[in-house]
Amino acid sequence: MSLPIIDLTQPMSSTAPLLGDTCENTGFFLVRGHGVPSSLIGDMAETSRRFFDLPVEQKKAVAAQPGSDRGYRALGAGKLGETAGQTVAPDLRENYFIGPPDLPAGKAASGFFSANVWPATLPEMGEVCTAYYKAMKGLADHLLMLSAVALSLPENYFEPYNDAPISQLTMVNYPEQQEAPGDSQFRASEHTDFGALTLLLAEDKPGGLQVQQRDGTWLNVAPPEPNCYIVNIGDLMARWTNDRWKSTVHRVINPPREKAMISRRQSIVFFHHPNEDANIACLPTCVNGEARYAPTTPGQHLRERLTAVYGKKSPN
Ligand SMILES: O=C(O)CCC(=O)C(=O)O
Numbered sequence: 570m571s572l573p574i575i576d577l578t579q580p581m582s583s584t585a586p587l588l589g590d591t592c593e594n595t596g597f598f599l600v601r602g603h604g605v606p607s608s609l610i611g612d613m614a615e616t617s618r619r620f621f622d623l624p625v626e627q628k629k630a631v632a633a634q635p636g637s638d639r640g641y642r643a644l645g646a647g648k649l650g651e652t653a654g655q656t657v658a659p660d661l662r663e664n665y666f667i668g669p670p671d672l673p674a675g676k677a678a679s680g681f682f683s684a685n686v687w688p689a690t691l692p693e694m695g696e697v698c699t700a701y702y703k704a705m706k707g708l709a710d711h712l713l714m715l716s717a718v719a720l721s722l723p724e725n726y727f728e729p730y731n732d733a734p735i736s737q738l739t740m741v742n743y744p745e746q747q748e749a750p751g752d753s754q755f756r757a758s759e760h761t762d763f764g765a766l767t768l769l770l771a772e773d774k775p776g777g778l779q780v781q782q783r784d785g786t787w788l789n790v791a792p793p794e795p796n797c798y799i800v801n802i803g804d805l806m807a808r809w810t811n812d813r814w815k816s817t818v819h820r821v822i823n824p825p826r827e828k829a830m831i832s833r834r835q836s837i838v839f840f841h842h843p844n845e846d847a848n849i850a851c852l853p854t855c856v857n858g859e860a861r862y863a864p865t866t867p868g869q870h871l872r873e874r875l876t877a878v879y880g881k882k883s884p885n
């Protein structure tokens with residue numbers, strides 16, 4: 570099996586049903602024709618590589634602080650599998666977190682709207698990440714519009730939930746593995762994503778993404794062409810749709826030992842989270858029996874999940 574490719578230059582009458590089908594199946598799909606300039610994607614990948622190549626003291630100088638969730642998290646700082654109630658070893662990756670670049674009217678610059686931090690030695694990083702964040706926000710808005718159509722809702726249905734979104738952009742580095750990983754240790758342990766939509770740009774390297782299929786087997790997923798996004802829905806969309814659309818378990822596995830020293834892999838991940846206090850409850854077109862989830866808010870759900878992954882360092 571391979572994931573369907575949705576070409577956003579095609580008419581909505583073909584893209585929306587394709588999106589709906591794949592979200593009912595794996596909740597994962599590929600996106601091309603998205604209009605994000607390849608120069609911006611290239612600049613973002615370059616910025617990410619430059620940041621992770623900095624000496625560790627310079628990376629630690631922009632370490633994420635309790636309560637803000639902006640900046641650097643070192644190798645082994647997180648355990649994604651804890652969100653699925655698993656006991657796992659620390660994930661073999663390092664991250665950098667970027668939040669909303671603009672402060673919406675009436676919001677304080679704290680919690681999910683904390684100011685971003687940038688390393689002094691990479692002056693261009695703030696500009697590149699901000700431009701990329703805004704491009705991803707545009708792509709997420711487009712995919713939410715298609716999602717609404719696929720769910721038999723008005724095109725602009727999700728707009729009121731998304732006028733002050735708390736999306737997070739994360740740069741991720743999975744280093745070469747000099748030593749064999751421990752038992753129950755992954756590059757990214759099994760989890761579902763926490764937001765509404767995830768827009769992933771990933772390198773195709775040994776030790777990549779795997780998505781769990783309905784029969785329990787794992788599907789290897791790599792971008793089939795340059796600048797192609799791997800998109801998946803997260804927990805909030807599953808809750809919105811009463812599990813008609815699946816927030817599917819995935820992980821990043823370790824490379825085979827013989828390729829461990831050529832396995833450095835980077836990914837740039839945009840997690841779209843709606844407004845902090847939006848009411849995420851079963852959509853009117855997805856009731857079908859009883860609602861499986863109590864309503865939640867993006868802020869509450871993200872806070873809970875980040876606390877499970879990183880301990881008590883998430884926004885509060
Ligand atoms: O790096 C990847 O390919 C996926 C990472 C991921 O699943 C996540 O950060 O939620």
Ligand SMILES: [Fe+2]
Nearest residue numbers: 760761762819
């Ligand atoms: Fe994920």
